[in-house]
Amino acid sequence: MTAIYEFEGKTLCDTNSVLGEGPTYDPATDTVWWFNILGKELHELTLSSGAKKVHALPMMASVLARIDSKRQLLATEEGLFVRDVADGKLTFYAALENDMPENRSNDGRTHPSGALWIGTMSKRAENQAGSIYHVASGGKVTKIFAGISIPNSICFSPDGTIGYYTDTRISRLMRVMVDPQTGLPSGEPIVMVDSMEDPGGIDGSVCDADGYIWNARWGAGVVDRYSPDGLRIARYKVPAAQPSCPAFIGKDADRLAVTTAWEGLDETARSTQPQAGALLELGVAVKGVFDPAFVI
Numbered sequence: 001m002t003a004i005y006e007f008e009g010k011t012l013c014d015t016n017s018v019l020g021e022g023p024t025y026d027p028a029t030d031t032v033w034w035f036n037i038l039g040k041e042l043h044e045l046t047l048s049s050g051a052k053k054v055h056a057l058p059m060m061a062s063v064l065a066r067i068d069s070k071r072q073l074l075a076t077e078e079g080l081f082v083r084d085v086a087d088g089k090l091t092f093y094a095a096l097e098n099d100m101p102e103n104r105s106n107d108g109r110t111h112p113s114g115a116l117w118i119g120t121m122s123k124r125a126e127n128q129a130g131s132i133y134h135v136a137s138g139g140k141v142t143k144i145f146a147g148i149s150i151p152n153s154i155c156f157s158p159d160g161t162i163g164y165y166t167d168t169r170i171s172r173l174m175r176v177m178v179d180p181q182t183g184l185p186s187g188e189p190i191v192m193v194d195s196m197e198d199p200g201g202i203d204g205s206v207c208d209a210d211g212y213i214w215n216a217r218w219g220a221g222v223v224d225r226y227s228p229d230g231l232r233i234a235r236y237k238v239p240a241a242q243p244s245c246p247a248f249i250g251k252d253a254d255r256l257a258v259t260t261a262w263e264g265l266d267e268t269a270r271s272t273q274p275q276a277g278a279l280l281e282l283g284v285a286v287k288g289v290f291d292p293a294f295v296i
Contacts (some may be wrong), residue, residue, distance in 0.1 A: 009283030016277030020259035023247035077104035094139035111183030112160035114295030119151025204245025248288025
């Protein structure tokens with residue numbers, strides 16, 4: 001039976017993003033990074049000082065991967081770009097779907113090998129218009145899964161041997177064996193969690209040090225925790241109906257941040273959940289792992 005917990009966390013940043021997404025944490029600088037995809041913004045919050053910056057972007061972007069202390073990799077609607085941390089300059093790195101300008105990037109994460117998995121979707125959320133790609137060192141891009149409407153939940157077991165992903169539209173969490181040296185799938189995906197009949201949909205996820213999956217359930221206002229065999233063992237309520245993605249934060253990766261969104265909410269719905277679009281902290285102790293750096 002799933003244990004259900006009321007929200008005991010706090011708001012880390014009350015800037016209300018239309019579509020908050022793609023959170024990640026840099027332990028070297030104690031900084032949380034995340035996107036307001038539809039607002040074309042990259043947000044930066046230093047936890048120790050509370051200093052906050054918002055960086056305007058020339059295009060929609062959704063995923064940031066640390067390369068080193070000076071560079072980041074950004075996944076955007078126009079492909080992959082290297083971002084200079086000091087001045088924000090973007091340098092083109094690799095194309096994703098040059099022949100599909102109606103698509104944009106969505107969820108993604110670096111594999112322990114240093115490769116990136118990145119999903120794409122239609123800007124109008126058309127059925128099965130998106131895919132998931134593997135991006136290797138040197139900018140080699142390989143399509144690994146196709147026919148996905150809203151790719152999400154990309155994360156990996158700590159040893160890099162298992163990958164997870166979903167199509168939020170059908171809300172089935174998929175599990176696939178992965179080569180730990182390359183980050184490429186080494187088997188066929190299987191359904192690990194089928195939650196099509198539950199309210200909301202499986203959105204972004206992270207996998208903790210014990211292999212448990214923490215998932216933001218869009219439309220249900222909760223973060224769920226699944227065991228490695230797919231059993232939902234805990235559900236944590238959040239004060240926003242549309243949580244989008246969690247991230248392990250803090251110097252010991254023992255805290256959990258969650259991005260949220262107010263996209264699609266009318267004025268009445270927004271008035272009843274003023275924290276919609278904010279960056280939240282769940283308020284529970286976790287045993288997290290940091291996202292690996294992208295090997296360029």
